[in-house]
Amino acid sequence: MTDSPNKPTPPRRENMLINLAINVVVPTLILTKLSGEEYLGTTWAIVVALLFPITYGLNDFRQRGKINFFSGLGVVSVVLTGGISLLGLDPRYLAIKEAAIPAIFGIATVASLKTPYPLVRTLLLNDSFVDTAKIEAALHHHNRVAAFDKRLITASWIIAASFFLSSTLNYLLATFIVTSQPGSVEYNAQLGKMTALSYPVIALPATVVMIIAMVYLFKGITRLTGIPFESIIKHQGSTEEDEAKISQAPASENSNQKP
DSSP: OOOOTTSOOOOOOOOHHHHHIIIIIHHHHHHHHSOSTTTTHHHHHHHHHHHHHHHHHHHHHHHHSSOOHHHHHHHHHHHHHHHHHHTTOOHHHHHHHHHHHHHHHHHHHHHGGGSSSOHHHHHHSOTTTBOHHHHHHHHHHTTOHHHHHHHHHHHHHHHHHHHHHHHHHHHHHHHHHOOSOTTSHHHHHHHHHHHHHIIIIIIHHHHHHHHHHHHHHHHHHHHHHOOOHHHHBOOTTOOHHHHHHHHHHHHHHHHHHOO
């Protein structure tokens, strides 16, 4: 059976190696190796280096057709870095900016718990790789929605803690590494060094905390629903028959609740 021509094409999965190369490796090399007057110079090195992550973020928006809160804030962060550098502001403003971006993520994660759309669902229960329809049907069927919501709140606080940890580490890294004034070759080299170290020093600890939140949440889902973990993950090759079973789950649940 062929797919319906009107069936939307799922968004292409992000290549993490390309992401790392464009957002970290290339800008670092430009800032550390091409900032001398014999190459691009300090100003143009910053402009060219920041064009890569900005272009990547805008292209991601073009392909997906919608603004992702985290990707959008990432582009804003890059633009602010360029603004602080090109305007020649004191390096402490860069440290404040570096701390502010993940802090905003953390505050937004906690604040979103008061809305119908908590960000933890975007981060961990994304429809692109988790079968949310099957999970919700099973939770209602077993009357475990309230218990799941409590676990979701705890997972949100764990994720927020990872952002606040990243905020602290960002500030310390920027404060200790970027000490020269903008407009100098030393400043560009330090900015490149900070960019290169941001992944092992900041991203890895934050990722570990994020994984802890993910394990906590998914263990809770399997315990509350009785669905094995491998059945929760949505496979790209899922058939129309699988989708039909998922769509019928709420109906069977409603039939069981009839007197």
